[in-house]
Amino acid sequence: MKYFTGIEKHILSNIEQYKHKVGEFALLNNDKTIQDFIANIESAYSLQCMLAIYYPPGGGLDWHTNEDANMYNAICTYSTSDKSFIQLNEKKVYDKKNKWTVKFTHWNQQEPIPHRVVSVDHRISFAFCSPKKQLVQSFIDELI
Numbered sequence: 001m002k003y004f005t006g007i008e009k010h011i012l013s014n015i016e017q018y019k020h021k022v023g024e025f026a027l028l029n030n031d032k033t034i035q036d037f038i039a040n041i042e043s044a045y046s047l048q049c050m051l052a053i054y055y056p057p058g059g060g061l062d063w064h065t066n067e068d069a070n071m072y073n074a075i076c077t078y079s080t081s082d083k084s085f086i087q088l089n090e091k092k093v094y095d096k097k098n099k100w101t102v103k104f105t106h107w108n109q110q111e112p113i114p115h116r117v118v119s120v121d122h123r124i125s126f127a128f129c130s131p132k133k134q135l136v137q138s139f140i141d142e143l144i
Contacts, residue, residue, distance in 0.1 A: 001076070001100040001102065001143045001144065002142055002143050003037070003040065003041055003143070004076060004078070004100045004143075007033075007034070007037055007124075008078045008100070008124055010031075010033050010034075011028065011031075011034070011054055011124050012080075012122055012124075014031065015054070015056070015122075017031070018031075018054055024056070024059055025053050025054065025055045025056070025059050025060070025061060025119075026053065026054045026056075027052060027053055028052040028053060028054055028124075029052050034052055038052060038126070041128060041139070042128070045128070045135060045138065045139045046130065046132075046135055047074075047128040047129060047130050047135060047136065047139060048071075048128070048129050048130065049126060049127065049128055049129075050069065050071065050073070050127045050128075050129045051075075051125060051126060051127035052125075052126050053124070053125050053126075054122070054123070054124050055084070055117060055119035055122070055123040055124075055125070056119065056122065057119065057120060057121050057122065058119065058120075059119040059123070060116065060117045060118045060119050061116060061117040062116055063114050063115070063116045064114070064115065064116070065107070065112035065113060065114055065115070066107035066112075066113075066115075067107060067108060067109045067112040068109070069107040069108075069129070070107065070108045070109065070131065071106070071107055071129040071130060071131055072104070072105075072106050072129065072130055072131070072132070072133045072135075072136040072137075073103075073104070073105045073106070073107065073127050073128070073129045073136060074102050074103075074104060074127070074128045074129075074136050074139050074140050074143070075102065075103045075104075075105060075125060075126075075127050076100060076101070076102050076125065076126045076127075076128070076143075077095055077100070077101050077102075077103070077123065077124065077125045077126075078095075078098075078099070078100045078101075078123070078124045078125075079095035079096070079097065079098075079119070079121060079122065079123045079124075080097065080098060080121040080122040080123075081095070081097055081120050081121035082094055082095060082096060082097040083095075083120035083121065084117075084118060084119045084120045084121055084123045085117075085118055086103070086115060086116070086117050086118075087115060087116050087117075087118065088105075088113055088114075088115045089113065089114055089115070095123065102140055102143050102144065104136065104137070104140055106133070
């Protein structure tokens with residue numbers, strides 16, 4: 001995927017600096033390389049990065065809805081296995097092994113979508129967001 005080539009190698013080779021606990025997750029916002037990566041995409045597409053996160057093996061994020069965000073989202077995910085997933089209501093969407101993928105979502109109060117993340121192996125996610133659907137869709141169209 002455009003922009004994403006190699007960022008996973010940087011993250012996976014610097015796991016120790018993210019100071020996560022087993023079974024939890026680590027926010028990636030304090031890493032200068034990642035800050036530059038995010039800023040490049042935000043400025044090119046007028047998007048906001050609402051999530052930059054590393055999930056270790058056994059990590060994840062419990063059920064939540066993000067309903068207060070009221071944003072359209074491009075959720076870009078990389079995983080070292082095809083066993084990690086995001087579960088939207090009852091539907092599990094599995095990651096692709098060693099490949100970046102992108103999912104389009106819309107979080108809002110009118111139609112909240114309960115979801116959770118389960119990480120069996122190393123998993124990285126970025127969520128680039130906007131209240132304008134077309135900005136997110138244009139970003140996704142250029143990625144794929």
